[in-house]
Amino acid sequence: MNLRLGRGLQIMGITVAIVWGLNLPVHSHGDAVPQPVDTQGLEPLGKKWLKRNPYKENEIAITIGSSGYNSNCARCHGLEVKSGGVAPDLRYLEDDEEGDSWYIMRVREGYHQGGVTKMPKFEGLISQEAMWAIRTYIDSRPE
Ligand code: HEC
Missing domain, CATH: 1.20.5 (Single alpha-helices involved in coiled-coils or other helix-helix interfaces)
Structure with a gap:
């Protein structure tokens, strides 16, 4: 050649x-494929979507949420909820009704921009119990 x-x-x-x-x-x-989260041990929430985190400061929820977070959210939002810059640092979401309802809306729907999925939709893939357990874990992380 x-x-x-x-x-x-x-x-x-x-x-x-x-x-x-x-x-x-x-x-x-x-x-990447979302990972199921085993929420056994948490009070079941039924089908209606809640606007507030029912598990606030619940120790079981923190443990379950930690594993749910690490397998589903950490690759974008950072290990131990310390954002590496790809996605917002979730420790700074307000700990009030607005913060909770913003959180659950984003996790259910994900985030899509110009036909690109920036964050996958989690509704139908992980349960409401798992979503609030993850929120409880996030809130337990020091800022
Ligand atoms: C593929 C990457 C990716 C994964 C996986 C992901 N996210 Fe996100 N997430 C993003 C991006 C990017 C944004 C920013 C969207 C925007 O600009 O509004 C975001 C935004 C959010 C917001 C809104 C934050 C704010 O300050 O407005 C929440 C809450 C959230 N994600 C929670 C989660 C949770 C909980 C999980 C796991 C169940 C998760 N995300 C998994 C990429 C991801």
Whole structure:
């Protein structure tokens, strides 16, 4: 093979590798499969969506929420709820009715912008109990 052509191909290959490498994490974020959360031990909440966290400061909810958070939210919102910058730091959500209803709306619906899923919708994938347990865990993290 002609030396010049070989170089060109090599450079092209590197460029493709770099672009690929940069793109991959962005895509895999939205596509990863949500993990079920076992909420046994928590008071069942029924079908109606609540506006306030019913498990505030409940120790069982903190434990369950910690595992639910780590398997479903940490890859974007950061380990131990310390945001790495990809998504907002959830420790700063207001601890009041507005904060709770904003939280549950976002988790149920996710966030989509210009046809791109920035955050997956969790309604139908994890239970309401799991969502509030995760909120309880988030609130237990020091700011
Ligand atoms: C694929 C990445 C990703 C995953 C996974 C993800 N989120 Fe998000 N989340 C985002 C992004 C990006 C935003 C910012 C959306 C915006 O700009 O309003 C966001 C916003 C939020 C907000 C609103 C925060 C605010 O300050 O307005 C809440 C609450 C939230 N996420 C909770 C969760 C919870 C709980 C989980 C796990 C069950 C989760 N997210 C999983 C990417 C993600």
